[in-house]
Amino acid sequence: MQKVVAVLGGGIGGLSACHHLSKSPNVSKIVLLERSGRCGGWLSSIRRDDGAVFEQGPRGVRPAGAVGRNTLNMVSELGLESEILPVTKDHVASKNRFLYVKGQLHKMPSGPGGVVRTIPPFSRPIIQSVLKEILIRKGTEEDESVHAFVSRRLGSELANIAIDSLCRGVFAGDSRQLSVRSCFPLLYEAERSRGSIVLGMLMGSGGPKVVPSDLAKRASTESWTQWSLKRGMQAFPEALEDTFTHCSLPSQHTLIESRFYSNFCVFFFKPELASVLPPAAQPLLEELRAIALVTVAVVNLEYEGFILPVTGFGHLVPSSEDPGLLGVVYDSVPFPQHNRSGGLTTRLTQTFGHPDSVTKQTLLDRATQAVTSHLGVNSQPVWSYVGLLKNCIPQYHLGHWKRLEKMRQYISNHNLPLTLAGASYDGVSVNDVIFSGRTAAEGLIGKT
Ligand SMILES: Cc1cc2nc3c(=O)[nH]c(=O)nc-3n(C[C@H](O)[C@H](O)[C@H](O)COP(=O)(O)OP(=O)(O)OC[C@H]3O[C@@H](n4cnc5c(N)ncnc54)[C@H](O)[C@@H]3O)c2cc1C
Numbered sequence: 001m002q003k004v005v006a007v008l009g010g011g012i013g014g015l016s017a018c019h020h021l022s023k024s025p026n027v028s029k030i031v032l033l034e035r036s037g038r039c040g041g042w043l044s045s046i047r048r049d050d051g052a053v054f055e056q057g058p059r060g061v062r063p064a065g066a067v068g069r070n071t072l073n074m075v076s077e078l079g080l081e082s083e084i085l086p087v088t089k090d091h092v093a094s095k096n097r098f099l100y101v102k103g104q105l106h107k108m109p110s111g112p113g114g115v116v117r118t119i120p121p122f123s124r125p126i127i128q129s130v131l132k133e134i135l136i137r138k139g140t141e142e143d144e145s146v147h148a149f150v151s152r153r154l155g156s157e158l159a160n161i162a163i164d165s166l167c168r169g170v171f172a173g174d175s176r177q178l179s180v181r182s183c184f185p186l187l188y189e190a191e192r193s194r195g196s197i198v199l200g201m202l203m204g205s206g207g208p209k210v211v212p213s214d215l216a217k218r219a220s221t222e223s224w225t226q227w228s229l230k231r232g233m234q235a236f237p238e239a240l241e242d243t244f245t246h247c248s249l250p251s252q253h254t255l256i257e258s259r260f261y262s263n264f265c266v267f268f269f270k271p272e273l274a275s276v277l278p279p280a281a282q283p284l285l286e287e288l289r290a291i292a293l294v295t296v297a298v299v300n301l302e303y304e305g306f307i308l309p310v311t312g313f314g315h316l317v318p319s320s321e322d323p324g325l326l327g328v329v330y331d332s333v334p335f336p337q338h339n340r341s342g343g344l345t346t347r348l349t350q351t352f353g354h355p356d357s358v359t360k361q362t363l364l365d366r367a368t369q370a371v372t373s374h375l376g377v378n379s380q381p382v383w384s385y386v387g388l389l390k391n392c393i394p395q396y397h398l399g400h401w402k403r404l405e406k407m408r409q410y411i412s413n414h415n416l417p418l419t420l421a422g423a424s425y426d427g428v429s430v431n432d433v434i435f436s437g438r439t440a441a442e443g444l445i446g447k448t
């Protein structure tokens with residue numbers, strides 16, 4: 001039977017679903033409903049006339065693993081190969097990441113030399129915690145906070161500094177609330193199946209299989225650690241959107257209500273879309289609304305000349321150091337191609353948590369002060385932009401897996417023509433979200 005499919009939300013997840021649905025001869029029509037008038041969601045690049053590009057959302061995508069290959073395959077299908085800006089393993093942005101602890105920048109330990117020596121801010125070699133980890137007994141909880149899990153297996157120092165910062169640098173979240181089972185499923189599974197994170201990582205795991213395109217093979221041969229696009233990450237959803245035929249849309253609410261009487265299948269991309277479900281789906285609405293989202297402020301700064309005292313990807317700030325500022329990316333280091341043409345400049349991006357009650361000017365002042373105190377730079381930025389990204393990163397708190405199970409069970413028990421996909425469910429990275437769009441589409445139409 002021919003299907004008409006409605007996709008709610010034109011973020012990268014919704015666009016990925018459309019891309020895969022459009023390959024099926026059994027789908028006669030796809031209606032993409034996007035509220036904002038622009039597709040791409042959080043993939044949002046500021047492009048200046050002088051060639052400079054600044055990212056308000058994601059700035060780099062990892063090529064590794066099945067989901068990384070899947071994204072590169074899509075990049076290839078869209079003919080964006082010549083737009084790719086790869087960062088290889090031997091690049092300084094791949095080797096150097098920093099932590100800002102007790103008023104000082106510290107390079108995160110990496111490589112064999114980094115783990116066998118005591119490297120501040122840590123008080124003992126990482127290898128000690130790693131070797132002890134193998135002997136620690138398996139946990140018995142169904143889920144645990146990321147902080148509790150790492151404290152238990154690797155010690156409180158790594159949990160308080162490294163893992164606290166990592167959760168801020170990926171989820172803009174609190175490691176004491178985030179779920180290890182949902183945020184770091186590989187670590188959780190490693191403990192369950194091998195009794196140890198270290199053994200689990202050494203032995204590897206299964207996971208989905210994705211046949212690599214030539215581009216994905218190139219990424220692996222050349223050891224890329226991340227990539228972006230010449231015109232910024234926004235060029236990705238733009239290229240996807242260009243492949244669709246546009247037509248005027250019916251009223252959103254009419255469409256959603258009619259879903260329950262006809263052959264519509266709706267992909268749900270955000271809990272806030274809950275407002276368009278009918279009252280009959282109340283239990284589902286409650287679960288959707290319970291998924292928390294955080295708001296962050298993203299401050300892009302441009303300085304004249306090369307101003308950094310260190311080179312690398314950037315630095316993270318643990319919550320004990322500053323509850324507000326999460327981290328600073330040294331954008332000019334991984335992606336100098338995004339600097340303005342002619343003349344040397346440094347582009348930085350800072351991310352702040354809990355920015356709601358603060359003015360944009362205050363955020364800008366705090367950002368420039370952090371450049372002075374963290375990086376010893378006294379000059380002022382020649383250009384800046386402050387963006388407030390409301391409810392932008394879903395938080396997989398303790399028990400998230402149970403909530404997902406309940407929601408999917410409800411959908412199945414009530415035969416609702418709905419599929420949940422996007423950042424709120426099974427992974428927040430661009431790769432995860434694109435893969436979830438594909439999985440959702442394939443659940444409806446079979447493998448493409
Ligand atoms: C600051 C920041 C930095 C990030 N950095 C990285 C990174 O470096 N690497 C990485 O891999 N990932 C990164 N991410 C994560 C990644 O960008 C997001 O998780 C991903 O883009 C989410 O895609 P999505 O399609 O699920 O949702 P969204 O991007 O939120 O898209 C949802 C869409 O639905 C629309 N919508 C909402 N409500 C309605 C409605 N009622 N009706 C119709 N449309 C509606 C919205 O307008 C939006 O376009 C970052 C995210 C942020 C916020």
Ligand SMILES: C=Cc1c2[nH]c(c1C)Cc1[nH]c(c(CCC(=O)O)c1C)Cc1[nH]c(c(C)c1CCC(=O)O)Cc1[nH]c(c(C)c1C=C)C2
Pocket residue numbers: 062097098166168169170171172226313314315316326327328329351428429430
């Ligand atoms: C300071 C805040 C943030 C920075 N990036 C993000 C936030 C909230 C968002 C983000 N960053 C990454 C992802 C995707 C994760 C994935 O699985 O691919 C998201 C949603 C990538 C990432 N960034 C950092 C790490 C360790 C990762 C994981 C993948 C990888 O190893 O590359 C660290 C990091 N993020 C930020 C900074 C300043 C920083 C470290 C120096 C910014």
